[in-house]
Amino acid sequence: MTASRKLDPAGRPLYRVAEIPDHLATVTMLRRLRRRPAEGQEPAATLFYHGNKHTDLYEIAASQELPALSPGRQAAWTAARTCARCQATRTNPLAHIDRGRRLCAGxxxxxxxxxxxxxWLRLRAAAVQWARDVLDHPDTVLIAAYGLTDWGAPYHVHAMTPDKEVLVDVVARRAYPSAEGAIGGIDRVLGGIAADRLVPVLTPLVGRRLIHTVRSERGHYGGHHTPLGRLSELTLGPYSPGLTDPSIRQHRKDDFHLRWTDWHNRTWYDHPHSSPTYGRFGLSSVPIDGSDAAALTTAMLAGLHRMAIDAHPDxxxxxxxxxxxxxxxxxxxxxxxxxxxxxxxxxxxxxxxxx
Ligand SMILES: [Zn+2]
Ligand SMILES: [Zn+2]
Incomplete structure (x- = not known):
């Protein structure tokens, strides 16, 4: 490495910022250490920075200490570099000042x-109460829609009670005429029944309290979608009332994914190989055994039981x-x-x- 290092016109080694060896420093870096080049000290190397600028690098060991500061200036020098919370003193002055206190970045x-x-703790407590309420509620049904392809349709829809009584287990494909032919061929290959013939299949849901979630093959949770909303789209296309029926209700407060996220919220994630998530990660952090809607309702039920006893990772x-x-x-x-x-x-x- 040294053999191939470029030299400046005076024959000294040329370094970039990231390459400065520990034993060398610029005049500015020396001053932060309360040092300066000694009388007659020659630069040992050259720093090449900002793409077109040069400055000298000196041996730290050969430099000399600056004269001691007066007690008042020494106190100010230390105060500017000391964190009010952790009390650690840094090399550089701390830039962040909060209500007159200097703080380090950490x-x-x-x-x-x-x-x-x-x-966040309030949201967590509310989610725990919600999960207890859901598990106690006599009409609770867990319903999930799982998109079987990248783009969603057809959907596998599974609904069961907390006692694992299955009420709905169906693959619904588009009701469009094209779904019967070549264009919608994938829907036919994956089977299922056309969405406009679903009403008899869904009648067990009438009057129940639906705890709902939607997920697609890609692993995305659709926080703004509901299972019946997805089926409705299959019937008549987007923005259509389709299957929407006041007797089958999905309330936003019973969106499982949002409640899980509220409960599972964490201010940090200290897994050594993960970057920080700053708290926002939800059901996607829970391993789901299988890739259909039945696996989702099973995961929802397990999640509800964890939430109800507040078995939080923190x-x-x-x-x-x-x-x-x-x-x-x-x-x-x-x-x-x-x-x-x-x-x-x-x-x-x-x-x-x-x-
Ligand atoms: Zn600190
Ligand atoms: Zn306290």
Whole structure:
């Protein structure tokens, strides 16, 4: 590597920013270390930066310390580089100032996470209550639509009660005439019945409370779709009322995927091989055994039972309140209405006033 290194016109090695060896530094880098080139010290190499600029690199060991700062300036120098929360002192001044406190980048994230966490804990507590309510409700039915191709249709639709009594298990294909011929050939190959003949198949759903989800071959969850909405599209195309019937209701609050995401929300994901997800990942993180709607309803039922006992990957909910210094949060059991322990819940929230 050294043998092939380019030289500047004076015969010194030429480095780019990412290549600067540990023992060399520019004048600016030396000043951050409270050092400067010694009297008569020659540069050891040249730094080539910004594509067209050059500056000298010096041996750090041969440089000399700057004169000591006065006590007042030393205190200011240290204060500008010390994080108010973790108390660590850095080489460079800390740029982030929050209400007069200088914070390092890590502590900025820590404080923002702690500030976001109470609302997430409230969503989690609400999802747990929802799951208990769903499992107790006598009319609960779990229904899933699984798109069997990349583009969705045909759909496998499976519905069962929490006791695993199967009410619907059908593959529905488009009702378009073209679905009978060459253009819709894939629908025919995959079988199923035309969507406009589905009504008798769906009657067991009338009057039930439907906990619903939609997924396609690609693995996407359609948070803004419902199983019956998908079947409706197969009947008459998009934007058509199709199978929509007031006697078969799918409420948005019973969208399983959204509730799961609320419950499963995490402020960080510390798997070593994964990039941070910043909390948003839902049912796609749950292994589903098989690729049809029956596998989805089975996963929904298992998920409901996990939610109902709050078997969360982060463990029991913990009060995220941070003291003014340090990184250890309170961790007491939080109140489900505030997401903070009663000791740290602001008074107006315990009085029942809006947050
Ligand atoms: Zn810090
Ligand atoms: Zn607390």
């Amino acid at each position: 502590c900025v994230v820590t404080e923002r996470t702690a500030a976001a966490r109470p609302s 463990g029991p909910p913990a009060c995220p309140w941070l003291p003014s210094i340090g990184l250890i949060p309170c961790r007491a059991a939080p109140d489900p209405r505030s997401g903070l322990c009663l000791h740290h819940t602001p008074a107006e929230e315990t009085d029942g006033a809006p947050a």
